[in-house]
Amino acid sequence: MVTKFSPRFIALLTKPAGTVLLLQACQSLPPLTSLLRFTGIVFDNSEPCFVFQPHVLHQQPRPQPPPPSRLAPVTAICQTVLRSGYQRHPLLDGPRRLLREMPITVPFSTSRSHRNDSSSSSTPTTRDASRASPYSGVAKLQQRSRNDSGHATVAEAATAGGRAMDDNGGGDLRTDAGYRQSRRAAAREGKPVMPQRGQFVDWAQLRVRGGRGGPGRVAYEPVGRGRHLGASGGSGGGGGDVIIRANNSTTSLYGILPVLVGSAGSAGGAGGRTGARGADRVLDVPVGTMVRIWQASAAGNSAEAGDGLEDVEDWGDAVADYGHPVHQEAEIFSSSEDEGESEADFHSASDEGEQREGDGRSRFAIGDRPPLPPHGAANLRFTSPPIVEVELTQAGQVLVVARGGSGGRGNQAFPSLAGRPAPSECERGTPGQEFWVRLETRLLADVGFVGLPNAGKSTLLSAITAARAKVGSYAFTTIRPQLGTILYGDGSRLITADIPGLVQGAHANRGRGNAFLRHIERCRCMAFVLDLSGGESTAHHAAGFQQSHTGAGAGGDGAAGRGRGPDTRQRQTRSHAAAGNDGDGAGVAAAHGNDGDDGGEAAAKALIGVVPLPPAEQLRVLQEELRMYNPELLAAPALVVANKLDRCSEPRVALRDLMAATPLPIVPVSAAHSVGLNRLKDALRVIVRPGTGGSET
Ligand SMILES: Nc1nc2c(ncn2[C@@H]2O[C@H](COP(=O)(O)OP(=O)(O)OP(=O)(O)O)[C@@H](O)[C@H]2O)c(=O)[nH]1
Numbered sequence: 104m105v106t107k108f109s110p111r112f113i114a115l116l117t118k119p120a121g122t123v124l125l126l127q128a129c130q131s132l133p134p135l136t137s138l139l140r141f142t143g144i145v146f147d148n149s150e151p152c153f154v155f156q157p158h159v160l161h162q163q164p165r166p167q168p169p170p171p172s173r174l175a176p177v178t179a180i181c182q183t184v185l186r187s188g189y190q191r192h193p194l195l196d197g198p199r200r201l202l203r204e205m206p207i208t209v210p211f212s213t214s215r216s217h218r219n220d221s222s223s224s225s226t227p228t229t230r231d232a233s234r235a236s237p238y239s240g241v242a243k244l245q246q247r248s249r250n251d252s253g254h255a256t257v258a259e260a261a262t263a264g265g266r267a268m269d270d271n272g273g274g275d276l277r278t279d280a281g282y283r284q285s286r287r288a289a290a291r292e293g294k295p296v297m298p299q300r301g302q303f304v305d306w307a308q309l310r311v312r313g314g315r316g317g318p319g320r321v322a323y324e325p326v327g328r329g330r331h332l333g334a335s336g337g338s339g340g341g342g343g344d345v346i347i348r349a350n351n352s353t354t355s356l357y358g359i360l361p362v363l364v365g366s367a368g369s370a371g372g373a374g375g376r377t378g379a380r381g382a383d384r385v386l387d388v389p390v391g392t393m394v395r396i397w398q399a400s401a402a403g404n405s406a407e408a409g410d411g412l413e414d415v416e417d418w419g420d421a422v423a424d425y426g427h428p429v430h431q432e433a434e435i436f437s438s439s440e441d442e443g444e445s446e447a448d449f450h451s452a453s454d455e456g457e458q459r460e461g462d463g464r465s466r467f468a469i470g471d472r473p474p475l476p477p478h479g480a481a482n483l484r485f486t487s488p489p490i491v492e493v494e495l496t497q498a499g500q501v502l503v504v505a506r507g508g509s510g511g512r513g514n515q516a517f518p519s520l521a522g523r524p525a526p527s528e529c530e531r532g533t534p535g536q537e538f539w540v541r542l543e544t545r546l547l548a549d550v551g552f553v554g555l556p557n558a559g560k561s562t563l564l565s566a567i568t569a570a571r572a573k574v575g576s577y578a579f580t581t582i583r584p585q586l587g588t589i590l591y592g593d594g595s596r597l598i599t600a601d602i603p604g605l606v607q608g609a610h611a612n613r614g615r616g617n618a619f620l621r622h623i624e625r626c627r628c629m630a631f632v633l634d635l636s637g638g639e640s641t642a643h644h645a646a647g648f649q650q651s652h653t654g655a656g657a658g659g660d661g662a663a664g665r666g667r668g669p670d671t672r673q674r675q676t677r678s679h680a681a682a683g684n685d686g687d688g689a690g691v692a693a694a695h696g697n698d699g700d701d702g703g704e705a706a707a708k709a710l711i712g713v714v715p716l717p718p719a720e721q722l723r724v725l726q727e728e729l730r731m732y733n734p735e736l737l738a739a740p741a742l743v744v745a746n747k748l749d750r751c752s753e754p755r756v757a758l759r760d761l762m763a764a765t766p767l768p769i770v771p772v773s774a775a776h777s778v779g780l781n782r783l784k785d786a787l788r789v790i791v792r793p794g795t796g797g798s799e800t
Pocket residue numbers: 554555556557558559560561562563573574575576577578579580581582602603604605667668669670685746747748749750772773774775776
C-alpha cells in the first residue's frame with residue numbers, strides 16, 4: 104500500500120516518538136478511515152498521501168475528559184469564599200484545572216491514608232520510609248536525648264515509665280516503651296514532642312509551593328523538503344498545584360508534612376510536543392478545617408534557605424526534624440521578621456537535567472527544596488492578617504493553595520524570520536506560588552463534655568466509652584480533646600468528646616480557652632459536667648485548713664478522699680496538683696497552710712477550678728464563657744451531668760439547688776463508681792436524637 108516516501112515522511116520517521124504510517128490514497132481508504140485517525144496530509148509531487156498515527160490501529164479509545172462534576176467543588180469553594188465575605192484572593196480567580204487524583208506522595212505511611220500515584224514510581228522504599236517518617240524524627244530525638252543527656256536521662260525516663268504517665272494516645276506505639284521514654288525525656292528538656300498516633304491534632308502549619316513549570320525545548324526538524332531546519336521544540340508542562348481538600352474520612356491533622364510541593368512539569372519535547380503537567384499534591388483535611396494563608400515572606404525564614412542542591416537523604420532528615428515544631432502547642436504569633444528569600448534561590452534549584460518524570464518524590468527532593476524555618480514553633484510567626492481565610496465546610500470542597508508555575512516556551516514558540524536560521528531560544532519554567540498555610544480543625548462529635556478542670560470529664564468518658572482518657576487529681580490533666588464512642592444495645596452509637604477544662608476567662612483565651620472552645624462549636628450537643636460536691640469541698644477544705652492550723656491531724660478528709668478515690672494513679676507532679684480536689688484535704692490544707700491568709704491565691708485557685716465552685720456557680724461560669732465566645736453555642740441542646748455524687752454529703756440539697764438554678768435536664772452520676780451511667784447514656788441519646796428514647800437498662 105505504501106508507495107512513496109515524501110521528505111516529510113522521512114522527517115516524521117526520525118521522530119523519537121515512533122513511526123508513522125504513510126498510505127497513499129486508494130480505494131481502501133474509506134474503510135480505513137473508520138479505523139484510523141486522520142492526522143494530516145502531505146503532498147508529494149501532487150500525489151496526496153495520508154499520514155496516520157499508528158497506535159490508532161489498535162483502536163484505542165480516545166481519552167475521555169474527566170467528568171465535569173470534578174469542577175463542582177472548586178466552584179463551591181469559590182462560592183463559599185464569596186458568600187462568606189472573605190477577602191477574594193487571586194488563588195481563587197480564573198479557571199481551575201480539573202482536580203486530578205494524584206498522590207500526595209507522602210513518603211511514609213500514617214494513620215491517614217494517602218493515595219499513591221498510579222503512574223508513580225515513587226513508592227517509597229523501606230529505607231526511604233523510615234528516613235522520612237515522622238517517627239524517624241522521634242527516633243532522632245530519642246537519639247539526641249541520649250547523646251545530649253547521656254544514660255542518666257534515659258534511665259530517668261525509664262524510671263518515669265513506671266508511673267503511667269502515658270498520654271491519651273492509642274495504637275501500637277503505646278507499647279513502644281522507647282518511644283514513650285523519648286517523649287518524656289524530650290518534654291522534660293522542653294523540646295517539642297510529636298503527637299502520638301491516635302491523638303487528635305487540631306492544628307498544623309506548613310509551607311506549600313506549586314511545582315515549577317517544565318523547561319521549553321530547543322529542537323529542529325527539516326522543512327521545505329529538507330532544505331532547511333525549522334524550530335520544533337515544544338513547551339514545558341505546568342507545575343502541579345498544592346490542593347487542600349475536605350474529606351469526611353479524615354479526622355485529624357495528624358501526620359501532615361511541614362512542606363508540600365507540587366511536582367514540577369516535564370520538559371517540552373521535539374516535534375512541538377508539550378511536556379506533561381506536574382502532579383498535584385492533594386492534602387486531605389477534616390471537614391470544618393479553617394485554612395489561613397500567608398505570603399511566604401510573612402514568617403521567619405531559615406538560614407538554610409536556598410542553599411542549592413541537597414542530597415535526598417539530607418532532605419528526608421530535614422523534613423523529619425522540621426516536623427517537630429509544626430505540631431507544637433505554641434499559640435502565640437507575635438513578632439515577625441522578613442524572610443529575605445530571593446526568587447533566584449528557586450530559579451537555581453530546578454535544572455532541566457535533574458527533572459525526573461513520574462517521580463513526584465524525587466522532584467520534591469532534589470533541587471527544588473523550599474527554605475525550611477529553623478527548629479522551634481517560635482520561628483513560625485505571623486503578624487499580618489492572612490491573605491485568605493477559608494473554612495472548608497463540606498466534604499469534597501477543595502482549595503488550590505499554591506498554583507504550579509507555567510512551563511517555559513520551546514523554540515517553536517519563538518518567531519522565526521524567513522531566510523534566517525530557526526530560533527534557538529527557549530525558556531525555563533516559572534516557579535510555583537509559595538505560601539504559608541495554617542490549618543485549624545475542630546472535633547466533630549455528637550456530645551461534648553464541657554466543664555471546669557477536674558470536674559470528672561475524662562473519668563466520665565472512660566466510664567461510658569471504650570476510650571481510655573488520662574485522669575488526674577489536678578487541673579488541666581487533659582490538654583487535647585479526645586473522642587469516645589458510646590455503643591447502645593440496638594447498635595446505634597454516639598460520638599462523645601472530652602474537651603479540656605475551661606476556666607473563667609476562657610473566651611479571652613485564658614488557659615488556652617480559645618483552642619478548647621472552638622471544639623465545642625462542632626459538638627451537636629453539650630453535656631455540662633459539674634462537680635456536685637464542689638461547694639462542699641470548699642467547706643471541707645476550710646475544715647482541713649483549720650485542722651492543719653490547730654494541729655488536729657492535717658488532711659483527715661484527704662486521707663478519706665484518697666481512700667475513696669478511684670484514681671489509683673494520682674500523682675502530684677504539677678505545682679497545682681498539691682491542691683487537687685480529690686484526695687484533697689491534705690493537699691489543700693498544705694496549700695492553705697503555706698499562705699493561709701492569701702485571699703488572692705485562693706481566688707486564683709477557684710478561678711482555675713482547683714477549689715471547685717458550687718455546682719450552680721460552675722454552670723453559670725461555663726455558660727457565661729460559651730456566651731462570650733459565641734452566643735449561638737448556648738442554643739445547642741444540652742443537659743447537666745451532676746458528677747461525683749458519691750462525694751456529696753447532701754446530694755438532695757445540692758441537686759435541688761441546681762434545679763432551681765437551671766431549666767436544663769440534670770442527670771446525677773458518679774463516674775468513678777459507675778452510678779447512673781445508663782441513665783446518662785439514655786439521656787444523651789435523647790438530646791442528640793430526639794425521638795429515639797428508650798431505656799438501655
Ligand atoms: N469521688 C469521685 N471522684 C471522681 C469522680 N469522677 C472523677 N473523679 C475524680 O476527679 C478527679 C478529676 O478527674 P478527671 O476526669 O481527670 O477530671 P477532668 O474534668 O477530666 O479534668 P481536666 O482534664 O483537668 O479538665 C480525678 O481524681 C478523678 O478520680 C466521681 O464520680 N467520684
